Amino acid sequence: MIRFNSDYTEGCHPAILKRLEETNMEQTAGYGEDEYCREAADRIKAVCEAPDANVHFLVGGTQTNVTVIASALRPYQGAITATTGHINVHETGALEACGYKCLTIDTPDGKLTAEQVEKYTKAHFADESFEHMVQPKLVYISNPTELGTIYKKAELEALYRVCRENDLYLFLDGARLGYGLACRENDLTMADIAANTDVFYIGGTKVGALFGEAVVITNPELKKDFRYSIKQRGGMLAKGRLLGIQFLTLFEENRYFEISAHAARLAEKLKDELTKMNISFYINSPTNQQFPILPDDVLDKLREKYSFAYQARVDETHSAVRFCTCWATKEENVEALLADIRAII
Template sequence: MYYFINDYNEIMHEKILDAITKNNMVQTKGYGDDKFCDEAKELIKKSFYCPNSDVFFFMAGTQTNLTIIDAMLTRSFEAVIAVDTAHINVHEGGAIEASGHKIMDCPNENGKLNPKYIEKIMEVNLKDDHMSLPKAVYISNSTELGSIYKLDELKAIWEMCKKYDLYLFLDGARLGSALCSDKNDIKKEVLAKYTDVFYIGGTKNGAPMGEAVVINNDALKKEFTRQMKCRGSISAKSKIIGISFAELFRDNLYFELAKYANDLAIKIYDKLKSKYKFYSEVESNQIFMQISNAQIEKLKQSFAVEVPYALDEKTSVIRIVTSWATDAKKVDELIELLLNM
């Protein structure tokens, strides 16, 4: 059985493992106050051309989203806007709601947020002071459907956020895959310009764990370490994350790994597009393909895939995810099996 379920089936890239092993007995202070985290922060700020931003290291994605959104929504009646397929809306166990804040969801367009829905929500809620009031907008790049935002789309969302005094938060759990997409036109140096905060996913791109949060808005920087501690988001051994991100960004390994994953996904799409229908356009390392339930059962004898949607009684959508560690030979075997069904 070979897994195409997600992009974190393996633990970490060997260069990171070597670096952690090499520094295993090096003594430092805890909680991220160490030379490894300091180096990683500087490498990230240099890579994303954001010298005035603050960088913080988290252990996991849901924890990251919860802490950031809770920092943006300072009053209990404030809410966050997101599409209906957003990770915070469907895959985080009600974490945001448990913090006392509402998610105002709107229809997705191929997984993405159209800024017209921000305006519609604001027009309604500003008129009625008995309703929750949005203070932030959440998007992810790449999205839950594997699509990526174009620069004009990001700018339009940013401008709408500024119109209504909303924070814009970009979830980058798969940011590497988005930035390395053949369809991408967002240069990494503009992310800090068109977001208040974004994060760089390590868990899904070669690190053993960890996400690097980049805060660009000065208002959110203040006391953010206390915010993290309040949400249990600071690891005593944060240097593991620091070592990981230093390795990922020292020689552009982060982007090399993401491109490798994307290339394999595009290969699968190119080989199968003449035979199968695809639920969404393949732009990153996630593939959503329509297939019969009978074919799924046969496929699962050799490969593990996710089945997120049922289209009818006989047909479903499978999700195939490639990663930095995907065996290219297994990709060829997967393609051959699906072509011969």
């Protein structure tokens, strides 16, 4: 079975495994206070051009989202998110189980706009009974989104400006950030993201690491006592150096960006070739997640050899599915998939 259903089916980049083996018997301080975590944090701050940022390493995406948001909000506050946002759909209500409401906005492409956020916030405070409702305080976005779409620089700048004007925090989930930055339509840099958010994270789990996410906090209000929140939410890994070593290796030799570019190139190849076959897409995604619409009988035949994710029913005979490429995807597997689709249709 050739798997295209997610971007974390493999273990980790071989350089990480080698580094973990080489350092296995070293003795270091625990809980992220070791030299590897410090060096990895310094490299990330340099890439972000944010020398005053705080960098923390956590294990997984859901844990990171809950820890960041719960640390930022008071009990009566909530997080504005697209209805399709990961915290609203794919985290088993983790945030709401901790007492923080997802305040959803419908959007056709998974992205929030500055206008939507401003309208929502102003409508809340214009209601005479606003104190009887959950107060919007944080805006949650992801780049790429759950639908593979990305924010352009001007969109992120406008969103951050509205957040500052309305006393909102802007938090960017970067579980697949490398793949967004590497795609051909992107005009953002890591430094742009650091300058136009209050906090964001760099995904490792889906971009070459065994596990791990790097939280980058630029807003001083959110820096204070953040390690207390990490510990309370179960995210303070005793053997924290395992996270530091992985991110240090990813950010050496431009590795994080090069392996992301590999995934982006193969996704673009998949998209371009499917387009040549007159196959339409559920949404126009420029990133490593592609959502072609195919006849159900074609999908049934493909499932004999390939694994992929169901996305949505389109009509009585067609469905949208998701194919993911990643840092480890083999070009010959993409070529085999394309050849089989050509043969079937």
